[in-house]
Amino acid sequence: MKKIKIKLYKPLAGLALLGMLGTQSCTKNFEKYNSDNTGLSDEALKPDFNFIGGFFPQIQSSIYFNFNNTTGDFQLQQNLMGDVYSGYLCPPNNFRGNINNMTYSLVDGWNASAFNLAYNNVMAPIFEIKRRGAETIAPEFWAIALILKVEAMHRVTDIYGPIPYSSYGSGGTTSAYDSQEAVYTQFFKELESARKTLSDYVAAHPGVSLFSKFDMVYGGDYKQWIKFANSLRLRLAMRIYRADPAKSKTEAEAAMNPNNGGLLETNKDNVQVSGFGLKHPLYTIITAWTDNAMNASMESILVGYNDPRLPKYFDHSTKYPGTYKGIRIGSLVTAKPGYSGYSIPANTETKTFRNNTPIQLMTSAEIYFLRAEAALRGYANAGGTVQELYEKGVSTSLNQWDATTAAISAYLADNTSKPIAYVDPQNANNNSPALCTITIKWDDGDAFDKKLERIITQKWISGFPEGQEAWSEFRRTGYPKLFPVVNNYSNNTIDSKIQIRRIPFPSTEYTSNKAEVEKAVLMLDGQKDLGGTRLWWDRP
Structure with missing residues (x-):
């Protein structure tokens, strides 16, 4: 078949673009597929939509x-970044002699x-789906591609x-960056x-x-994908409330409008990816x-609340039997097996x-907490009182x-339990009093900030183990109150507090x-490409 020539964002060269589809799909990588005339042609794949659908399992x-x-890529992409900064996990490994993230x-x-x-x-195969005419040939496939693109790229x-987004695939070896505000504007439109x-x-x-055989989330149920799109919106x-309150309100109210197809509401609606031989990367880690352990913030909050989810989230410590024990971020972890045996x-x-x-990737519980916050801020279409939505979020997660x-009833009625202090039995330098002091039971007489903290703390608990999203929400709201790093080796570019x-x-x-990229740096709030520089939506 004719070789397809595409100029894409420079790092894309030579990467595989097609997901594995068993006996029904094209399984060649992009370069080979477009140069090997023994492979299946676009025409051969068109009758059952493999020529477009074959990209979706990879995406x-x-x-x-x-x-x-x-799994090694996942460990770098998220596990040693968002999972740690969110307060969820911390590795019992002194990577690079503790000179690390x-x-x-x-x-x-x-x-x-x-x-x-x-x-x-993600972006490369979606670009190829578009190049093959999905927008007109199979618009429902293209709609799902847009949802997946936003889900993937909002994390980035x-x-x-700022990231390359609107100009992606326009040709050349460089790609212009969009401001984060512009990227979010396009997300909403898509x-x-x-x-x-x-x-x-x-x-x-x-x-x-026609999408069912490619669908690793909803088995081809387009109504569920509509709920996912609204929930992601x-x-x-x-997320952008502090940066653009008016836009936040408009988009949130549209997402919650019951005439637009609904939101995730039950645990059957949860966005979970499975099938095609996919393995959960945390299992290998x-x-x-043995590179994962409970974060000290998780220990403080879940143990303090005697949370019913605790044994579902973590195993007991084998080093300190009968307890759940986490590691505080920034601890000078000794070489294995020094901190082995903490909860995993x-x-x-x-x-x-x-x-x-x-x-x-997303749960119905998260959406109830988002609706609770929307109601707290006075947005229309939330579909209940703040208390009702908060309690529904908690009960849905439980x-x-x-x-x-x-x-569930006992948990919602608990107005005394609070997070506990953290004690590291191996190094007292890592100890800290509890920073989060919020209780569980809803109190409608509380001030706005206390209500928000209660909502976000429970939202944080419910989101485990998706640490990237939890880190974003922590930056946006400041909740829950997480233990800061014990040792900060950023050379004063990141404030520990x-x-x-x-x-x-x-x-x-x-x-x-x-x-x-130098233009992109000028789009940053602090105009410095540092870990301590805030994003557009991350306002004090």
């Missing part, structure tokens, strides 16, 4: 990165992963700030376009889904590498994290993890796209 499994089950000595070779993987494994802009396209398709073709609308993500006792555990009705706000642009951008 879906590359958001919380595990395409081809490359945990002590704010940011490792460029690690921190480029989130940037490169998203462009190579929430790590770095989500609305996707919602409308899918709504129109469902109305015109009830019960029809609500997430992003609330826990079992084979649940694998042995409740077996939550196994090879075939679905990868969670139900997700099989809590009993009695346990304020904590890390972003990741600097990869050094490869300064060598391959210098003029454009």
